[in-house]
Amino acid sequence: MFDRIKPSKKKSVKVAEQIIERIEVGDLRPGDKLPSEHELAEKMEVSRPSVREALSGLQALEVVDTKIGSGTYVSESVVESNLISTDLSLIEKEMSHLHIIEARKNLEDAMLEVVVENLDREKIDSVEAALDRMKNHSTEREYQQYMDADHDFHEALVRLTDNPLVVEAAQPLLATIDGSLYRELTRKYYLVDDSRIKRCFDIHKSLFESVKEANLDEARASMKKHWKLMEDALEKSEN
Numbered sequence: 001m002f003d004r005i006k007p008s009k010k011k012s013v014k015v016a017e018q019i020i021e022r023i024e025v026g027d028l029r030p031g032d033k034l035p036s037e038h039e040l041a042e043k044m045e046v047s048r049p050s051v052r053e054a055l056s057g058l059q060a061l062e063v064v065d066t067k068i069g070s071g072t073y074v075s076e077s078v079v080e081s082n083l084i085s086t087d088l089s090l091i092e093k094e095m096s097h098l099h100i101i102e103a104r105k106n107l108e109d110a111m112l113e114v115v116v117e118n119l120d121r122e123k124i125d126s127v128e129a130a131l132d133r134m135k136n137h138s139t140e141r142e143y144q145q146y147m148d149a150d151h152d153f154h155e156a157l158v159r160l161t162d163n164p165l166v167v168e169a170a171q172p173l174l175a176t177i178d179g180s181l182y183r184e185l186t187r188k189y190y191l192v193d194d195s196r197i198k199r200c201f202d203i204h205k206s207l208f209e210s211v212k213e214a215n216l217d218e219a220r221a222s223m224k225k226h227w228k229l230m231e232d233a234l235e236k237s238e239n
Contacts (some may be wrong), residue, residue: 097181134204157211
């Protein structure tokens with residue numbers, strides 16, 4: 001049913017196009033369950049993160065629905081004749097989730113040393129305020145508010161460098177937190193329920209406390225743990 005993906009445009013876009021094509025020709029109908037992520041990745045010869053980006057984008061576009069513990073299904077509301085006009089620019093334009101993680105991991109690790117060495121305790125209040133908001137919204141039901149607070153937490157942390165060039169350079173990466181595909185992927189594979197969100201909050205809390213105590217090693221350990229859990233969630237877990 002599905003073919004090997006040939007290099008051209010972004011692989012996740014090609015995956016999405018093939019799924020839409022299968023729906024258009026009637027091989028997949030509303031309510032039908034899609035093959036597992038592993039099967040899709042194997043048949044198309046792409047990585048599972050590429051499949052996950054495609055499925056998350058299609059979910060954001062209401063073409064598919066994911067049911068935790070069950071799988072991904074063609075949306076009951078899909079009208080085959082309308083799929084040809086489906087705008088996949090959401091998937092095409094947003095950066096790869098793993099690329100975002102790699103870039104942010106490298107930037108924020110280097111930034112931590114500057115923050116800890118030049119800590120301004122008067123300015124750290126803005127980081128704590130964002131952390132408090134994360135705590136107040138650390139439930140799956142308030143996921144969007146939690147992510148808004150997460151954005152503010154990391155931006156406040158960057159601003160502790162007191163370097164306008166670093167702050168400016170970080171803005172494109174911070175903006176990825178607000179991307180709809182990034183948020184859909186994060187909700188689907190990393191912050192999937194209240195316990196996972198609480199775990200993520202606890203890591204951010206440990207990071208804040210380490211920065212406040214000017215403990216660079218502990219701050220880096222918390223940051224490393226956060227990104228490792230996120231990478232593992234995106235690459236290894238199966239729907």
